[in-house]
Amino acid sequence: xxxxxxxxxxxxxxxxxxxxxxxxxxxxxxxxxxxxxxxxxxxxxxxxxxxxxxxxxxxxxxxxxxxxxxxxxxxxxxxxxxxxxxxxxxxxxxxxxxxxxxxxxxxxxxxxxxxxxxxxxxxxxxxxxxxxxxxxxxxxxxxxxxxxxxxxxxxxxxxxxxxxxxxxxxxxxxxxxxxxxxxxxxxxxxxxxxxxxxxxxxxxxxxxxxxxxxxxxxxxxxxxxxxxxxxxxxxxxxxxxxxxxxxxxxxxxxxxxxxxxxxxxxxxxxxxxxxxxxxxxxxxxxxxxxxxxxxxxxxxxxxxxxxxxxxxxxxxxxxxxxxxxxxxxxxxxxxxxxxxxxxxxxxxxxxxxxxxxxxxxxxxxxxxxxxxxxxxxxxxxxxxxxxxxxxxxxxxxxxxxxxxxxxxxxxxxxxxxxxxxxxxxxxxxxxxxxxxxxxxxxxxxxxxxxxxxxxxxxxxxxxxxxxxxxxxxxxxxxxxxxxxxxxxxxxxxxxxxxxxxxxxxxxxxxxxxxxxxxxxxxxxxxxxxxxxxxxxxxxxxxxxxxxxxxxxxxxxxxxxxxxxxxxxxxxxxxxxxxxxxxxxxxxxxxxxxxxxxxx
Numbered sequence: 001x002x003x004x005x006x007x008x009x010x011x012x013x014x015x016x017x018x019x020x021x022x023x024x025x026x027x028x029x030x031x032x033x034x035x036x037x038x039x040x041x042x043x044x045x046x047x048x049x050x051x052x053x054x055x056x057x058x059x060x061x062x063x064x065x066x067x068x069x070x071x072x073x074x075x076x077x078x079x080x081x082x083x084x085x086x087x088x089x090x091x092x093x094x095x096x097x098x099x100x101x102x103x104x105x106x107x108x109x110x111x112x113x114x115x116x117x118x119x120x121x122x123x124x125x126x127x128x129x130x131x132x133x134x135x136x137x138x139x140x141x142x143x144x145x146x147x148x149x150x151x152x153x154x155x156x157x158x159x160x161x162x163x164x165x166x167x168x169x170x171x172x173x174x175x176x177x178x179x180x181x182x183x184x185x186x187x188x189x190x191x192x193x194x195x196x197x198x199x200x201x202x203x204x205x206x207x208x209x210x211x212x213x214x215x216x217x218x219x220x221x222x223x224x225x226x227x228x229x230x231x232x233x234x235x236x237x238x239x240x241x242x243x244x245x246x247x248x249x250x251x252x253x254x255x256x257x258x259x260x261x262x263x264x265x266x267x268x269x270x271x272x273x274x275x276x277x278x279x280x281x282x283x284x285x286x287x288x289x290x291x292x293x294x295x296x297x298x299x300x301x302x303x304x305x306x307x308x309x310x311x312x313x314x315x316x317x318x319x320x321x322x323x324x325x326x327x328x329x330x331x332x333x334x335x336x337x338x339x340x341x342x343x344x345x346x347x348x349x350x351x352x353x354x355x356x357x358x359x360x361x362x363x364x365x366x367x368x369x370x371x372x373x374x375x376x377x378x379x380x381x382x383x384x385x386x387x388x389x390x391x392x393x394x395x396x397x398x399x400x401x402x403x404x405x406x407x408x409x410x411x412x413x414x415x416x417x418x419x420x421x422x423x424x425x426x427x428x429x430x431x432x433x434x435x436x437x438x439x440x441x442x443x444x445x446x447x448x449x450x451x452x453x454x455x456x457x458x459x460x461x462x463x464x465x466x467x468x469x470x471x472x473x474x475x476x477x478x479x480x481x482x483x484x485x486x487x488x489x490x491x492x493x494x495x496x497x498x499x500x501x502x503x504x505x506x507x508x509x510x511x512x513x514x515x516x517x518x519x520x521x522x523x524x525x526x527x528x529x530x531x532x533x534x535x536x537x538x539x540x541x542x543x544x545x546x547x548x549x550x551x552x553x554x555x556x557x558x559x560x561x562x563x564x565x566x567x568x569x570x571x572x573x574x575x576x577x578x579x580x581x582x583x584x585x586x587x588x589x590x591x592x593x594x595x596x597x598x599x
Contacts, residue, residue: 012118013118013119013120013124014124016053016057016113016118016119016124016125017119017124017125017127017128018128019049019050019053020050020110020113020125020128020395021125021128021129021131021132022046022049023046023047023049023050023106023391023395024046024129024132024388024391024392024395025132025135025388026042026043026045026046027039027042027043027046027387027388027391028160028388029042031442031443031446032442032443032444032445032446032447032449033446033449033450034151034162035478036095036099036385036386036387037094037095037442037477037478038442038445038446039387040095040098040099040102040387040435040439040442041436041439041440041442041443043099043102043387043391044102044432044435044436044439045436046391047102047105047106047109047428047432047435048429048432048433048435048436050106050109050110050113051105051106051109051425051428051429051431051432051433052429053109053113054108054109054110054112054113054425054428054429055422055425055426055429057112057113057116057118058112058116058418058421058422058425059422065115065116065117065421066111066112066115066116066421066424067115069354069358069401070350070351070354071351071354071355071358071397071401072107072108072111074347074348074350074351074354075104075107075347075348075351076104077347078340078344078347078348078351079100079101079103079104081340081343081344081347082096082097082100082295082339082340082344083097083100083101085291085292085294085295085339085340085341085344086294086295086296087294090296090507091473091476091477092294092295092296092297092300092477092507092508093295093296093477093508094477095477096295096296097295098435098439099387099390100295101431101435102431102432102435103390103391103394104431105428105431105432106391106394106395106428106432107394107397107398108424108425108428109425109428109429109432110394110395110398110399111398111401112421112424112425113398114398114399114401114402115401115402117402119399122364122367122399122402123181123185125399126177126180126181126366126367127181127192129174129177130174130177130178130181130192130193130196131196132174133171133174133175133177133178133196133199133200134195134196134199134200136159136160136167136170136171136174136200137171137199137200137202137203138199139159139160140157140158140159140167140203140206140207141203143156143157143158143159144156144157144203144206151163157203157206157207161386161388164206164207164208164209165207165209165211165212165381166381166382166383166386166388166389167207167209168204168207168209168211168212168213169209169211169212169215169373169374169377169381169383169389170388170389170392171200171203171204171212172204172212172213172215172216172219172373172377173215173370173373173374173377173389173392173396174200174370175197175200175201175216175219175220175373176219176220176222176223176365176366176368176369176370176372176373177366177367177369177370178193178196178197178200178366179193179197179220179223179224179366179369180223180227180365180366180369181193181196181366182194182197183223183224183227183228184227184365184366204216210267210380211376211377211379211380211381212377212381214376214377214380215372215373215374215376215377216373218372218373218376219369219370219372219373219376220369222368222369222372223365223366223369226360226365226368227365269321269322270322272318272319272321272322273322273323273324274330274380276306276319276322276323277302277326277329277330277331278329278330278331278334279309280302280305280306280309280326281302281305281329281331281334281335281338282334283305283308283309284301284302284304284305284338285334285337285338288341289337289341289342290341290342290343291340291341291343292336292337292338292339292340292341292343292344293338293339294339294340295339295340296339296477296508297338297339298328298329298335298338298339299326299327299508299509299510300506300507300508300510301338302326302329302338302510303506303509303510303541306323306326306510306540306541307537307540307541310323310540310541310543311540315543320543320544321544321580323541323542323543323544324512324542325509325510325511325512325513325541325542326510327509328382328385329382330380330381330382331378331379331380331381331382332378332381332382332383332384332385333345333378333379335382335384335385336348336384351397352371352375352397355371355397355400355401356368356371356372356400358400358401358402359371359399359400359401362400362402364399364400364402367396367399367400368400370392370396371393371396371397371400374389374392374393445471445474445475448467448470448471449471449475449481451467452464452467452468452471452484453484455467456468456484456487456488459491461487461488461491461492462488462492464484464488465485465488465489465492465494468481468484468485468488469485472485476504476508477508478508479505479508479509479511479514482501482502482504482505482508482514483502483505483513483514483517485498485501486498486499486501486502486505486517486518486521487517489501490520490521490524495521495522495524495525496521496525496527498518498521499518499521499522499525499530502514502517502518502521503518506518510541512538512541512542512545512548515534515535515537515538515541516534516535516538516547516548516551518534519531519532519533519534519535519538519551519555520551522534523551523554523555523558526560528555528558528560528561531555532552532555532561535548535551535552535555536548536552544577544579544580545580546573546574546577546579546586546589547589549570549573549574549577550570550574550589550592550593552566552570553567553570553571553574553593553596554596556570557596567596568597571593571596571597572593572597574589574590574593575590575593575594575597
């Protein structure tokens, strides 16, 4: 009997740790389509499994260990506010509200699991995270050498993500966990941590993500400083050798500046583009800083701000050159301000600080380093918009808080605390189970979308339009779906109906290609003023693109909207303006403009 109990004590932590990691990796399996909405189903399944484990552990414990903290209350308030701010009549991004609700269920379930103390000192969980990181690193290596396909035609290395940036950022969060295990563990286990660290580290240079590298450097230095006691050394130096400390600080600042200049020179236009996005996003935030605009409204509001910026005439030539389609704010803090305002951002920051301090007190340096890597990476990227990052953030935060001691001041606590913990577990299980039930049909929806796209690209436009119409309601948030649906309607001879669909697309996306397409459809319907307005608006979003000038030249050459001088002006711009990216399409447009001028 004693042997069986000892075996159970060893098997149970391994099983729980493995379950948590499998839940974190659930969204790496494609389901229906490679889109956040479709990946909510495996996310909900993984969350339901974690919630069920939390419920079973709560039933097995004689006394509850979970205690409600400030972080729990702040996150609950933020999730409720996020849901309240969402406009259910527009359905701009239903998946974001479901994502927030599932994250809240995962957070409380993970909190209960770690509070029970079943994962003693979190060693099993850290090891499983390192193992998952090794699998991801191997995935990237196989893609790099051509043994596995990439998820983006422009990049060879993406891992299970859509491009190298999030892939690098995810590994950046796992590296501090490996470094902490390497430094804190003893014996032969240290070599396992070293191998895991080296395997993940060696793939990162090929991804070329500067945001991830900055996050890695900051988080790894912090873990080293905590493990080696450098903070105590610095405090002592500040007291006894202030002059030398100032010299070292200045030298460190020079190194940081030099590193920043080097990173800027790697991709200068990319940096200028993000600065432009931040600048316009700040203009959006300034108009409604307290409450924001609601989930799913970022692209709509950002498009207005960028168009207004270029219409004002204050934009520089460099800004015009780098302007383009901004799908994200490339700063999650700014995007949270746009969608929820300070009422959303401040509780989330307060909860993050509380979690980080609790992790430091419990010496969970690896998990705290991962949270720090996320915080730095989110300054210039969009990790919260990708499901695996939110899941990892919730579980690591719960691990940092762990078990919170409390005193049973009354006998009634021996009944009420376990009952409340079971009730909370049951509520989380019910919420995630409801999500599983609501989302289980997404695989069929993905198949219907695939069939509709196949019909569209096979030029069977009438059948494609009917197929798109049948799935319009659940997919009306997706710009690519809406563009294809509008294209099928226009090819079927219904340009005005296509323009109505693209009006919806303009609510969920600030892609200038939508305006170009809508202008062409208006032109084919002989509504020339609306077409000109669309092309002009497209130029405000991306002034350096040649295609809107080409479309305007053809519009002004229409017999029903003839304007020879404007047509010549637009044609000359196409012939003389340097393209942002030279291609065969540019040569074809210029040949057509030469022919137009010769006539």
